Amino acid sequence: MMRRIGTVVLAGLLTACAGQPSTQLRGTGDLGIVIERAAGSVQIVEHSHNTTLARVEGLGDLSHASVVFSRDARFAYVFGRDGGLTKIDMLTAKIDKRIIQGGNSIGGAISQDGRLIAVGNYEPGGVKVFDADTLELVADIPATTVADGSRGSRVVGMVDAPGQKFLVSLFDTGEIWIADFSKSNTPKITRFTNIGDQPYDSMLTPDGRYYIAGLFGEDGMALLDLWHPEKGVKRILDGYGRGSEKLPVYKMPHLEGWTVAGDHAFVPAIGRHKVLVMDTNTWQQTGSIDTVGQPVFVMARPDARQIWVNFAFPDNQFVQVIDSETHEILATLEPGPGVLHMEFTPRGEHIWISVRDKGEVQVWDTATLKKLHTLPADNPSGIFFSDRAHRIGL
Amino acid sequence: MTVTKIASQFFGVIMMSLLPLSLSVAAPLSTERQATLEHLLIQDCGSCHGLRMTGGLGPALTPQLLADKSRESLIATVMYGRPGTAMPPWDALLNEQEAAWMIDRLLQGVTP
Numbered sequence: 001m002m003r004r005i006g007t008v009v010l011a012g013l014l015t016a017c018a019g020q021p022s023t024q025l026r027g028t029g030d031l032g033i034v035i036e037r038a039a040g041s042v043q044i045v046e047h048s049h050n051t052t053l054a055r056v057e058g059l060g061d062l063s064h065a066s067v068v069f070s071r072d073a074r075f076a077y078v079f080g081r082d083g084g085l086t087k088i089d090m091l092t093a094k095i096d097k098r099i100i101q102g103g104n105s106i107g108g109a110i111s112q113d114g115r116l117i118a119v120g121n122y123e124p125g126g127v128k129v130f131d132a133d134t135l136e137l138v139a140d141i142p143a144t145t146v147a148d149g150s151r152g153s154r155v156v157g158m159v160d161a162p163g164q165k166f167l168v169s170l171f172d173t174g175e176i177w178i179a180d181f182s183k184s185n186t187p188k189i190t191r192f193t194n195i196g197d198q199p200y201d202s203m204l205t206p207d208g209r210y211y212i213a214g215l216f217g218e219d220g221m222a223l224l225d226l227w228h229p230e231k232g233v234k235r236i237l238d239g240y241g242r243g244s245e246k247l248p249v250y251k252m253p254h255l256e257g258w259t260v261a262g263d264h265a266f267v268p269a270i271g272r273h274k275v276l277v278m279d280t281n282t283w284q285q286t287g288s289i290d291t292v293g294q295p296v297f298v299m300a301r302p303d304a305r306q307i308w309v310n311f312a313f314p315d316n317q318f319v320q321v322i323d324s325e326t327h328e329i330l331a332t333l334e335p336g337p338g339v340l341h342m343e344f345t346p347r348g349e350h351i352w353i354s355v356r357d358k359g360e361v362q363v364w365d366t367a368t369l370k371k372l373h374t375l376p377a378d379n380p381s382g383i384f385f386s387d388r389a390h391r392i393g394l
Numbered sequence: 395m396t397v398t399k400i401a402s403q404f405f406g407v408i409m410m411s412l413l414p415l416s417l418s419v420a421a422p423l424s425t426e427r428q429a430t431l432e433h434l435l436i437q438d439c440g441s442c443h444g445l446r447m448t449g450g451l452g453p454a455l456t457p458q459l460l461a462d463k464s465r466e467s468l469i470a471t472v473m474y475g476r477p478g479t480a481m482p483p484w485d486a487l488l489n490e491q492e493a494a495w496m497i498d499r500l501l502q503g504v505t506p
Contacts, residue, residue, distance in 0.1 A: 037445060038436070038437075038445055038506040061444065061445060061446050061448065062445075063440055063441070063444045063445040063446070063450060064441070064444075064450060081444050081445070081446075081448070081450060082446075082448065104444070104448065104449050104450065106450070106451075122449065122450060122451070123449065154451065156451075171451070198480075200451075200480075216480060217478075248475065248482030248483050248484070248486065249480065249482050250438065250482055250484075250487075251438070251441050251442075252441070252442065252451060252480065313434075313438050314487065338437065356437065357433075357437075379437075379506075
């Protein structure tokens with residue numbers, strides 16, 4: 001009897017929080033966040049029935065916003081361009097906490113144990129770390145000052161790694177840092193310098209072993225083996241564009257997650273209409289795939305059988321699907337102008353695509369390559385599903 | 395000297411003399427083109443400079459920060475990019491009149 005009363009009270013409380021007449025208990029495993037970047041709002045969506053559940057407003061400047069999830073997958077932490085860090089309760093569709101933590105930020109990560117939120121900042125350049133429950137400041141790590149002494153380096157490519165670590169790359173000073181919070185909230189920082197010119201983003205393998213930073217200032221990537229950090233950072237894909245002229249880059253590519261199938265990894269080439277293929281045993285380039293534009297996101301379906309690619313302006317109306325075994329282009333889809341991001345459902349049967357200029361999020365079937373649903377959204381950019389809560393390095 | 399060469403040199407001279415002229419007497423941009431440029435400015439320039447032009451990987455482009463820069467050098471930056479940085483040349487997609495229009499919009503201040 002006590003138990004039933006408890007349940008009723010809990011349900012009543014949830015209803016009260018939501019401010020809606022009836023709120024049923026529900027899980028969060030099929031929830032997600034869609035960023036409406038110009039409006040400064042987000043949609044809470046669910047991918048079991050492809051619907052929008054709620055809109056949360058008042059998140060400030062969401063240019064380039066990204067999201068991580070609490071380990072119970074109830075809360076979404078939204079990193080805004082204006083330094084805003086907003087913790088959203090996805091069940092009640094309310095802002096739980098919100099702070100302005102910096103002047104200009106690029107993204108963040110949640111620690112292995114779920115207790116810390118780290119944010120990479122352009123201004124002031126550096127990393128700030130917060131308590132995930134309270135958003136109180138735990139650590140402030142200024143970046144290396146740039147050569148002319150005017151400011152700290154911009155920080156990019158923030159990921160979490162096993163052992164209560166965060167990794168970042170420093171765009172202006174060409175460094176990779178490991179911030180180790182395993183012993184205390186005063187992190188042990190390991191700095192790798194001269195890793196290459198202008199690292200622009202990075203990714204971590206799903207096992208948390210390899211951190212790879214893409215370089216904008218030169219053709220190549222920087223690889224750090226976290227099982228053997230003492231071996232230092234190694235250059236891979238060195239000089240991949242040799243002999244071909246680089247095109248103007250109208251949008252910076254992103255490295256997100258890890259796009260690997262069998263022994264091959266797929267990464268965007270900078271300033272070229274190509275996806276590069278490398279052998280993950282030797283880290284040597286083994287090939288390249290010609291694409292319709294300059295790749296921005298190169299993402300493997302969760303079963304790694306297909307690679308989905310979107311493109312920089314002025315080719316951002318297209319999405320191409322690549323066979324991960326034969327490296328053939330299976331399809332060139334045209335969701336519409338301004339394709340900014342893609343997110344697979346956790347097991348990969350669908351992909352959600354944000355089509356900014358049509359004001360739509362589209363749901364596509366990855367087997368038939370047909371569009372299934374369309375959800376209206378205000379200039380949508382990033383799409384983030386809650387299964388990210390349980391994945392390393394996002 | 396072949397006819398083609400002469401023709402191309404002649405054409406070059408014509409083009410050279412036409413360029414400044416075409417700028418000064420160019421027809422105003424159509425409303426439709428202005429809307430496209432405004433969209434490009436906020437969404438695509440905004441990818442690096444922020445939708446509110448408060449900066450990102452690219453520097454902030456607010457009217458206050460641009461106030462002491464010459465309009466001509468700003469237009470040149472849009473057209474030819476800034477080597478050594480992530481700023482690309484836009485001359486394949488914009489002409490000088492359009493670049494000038496975008497700089498003027500920035501000097502007025504844009505909001506998404």
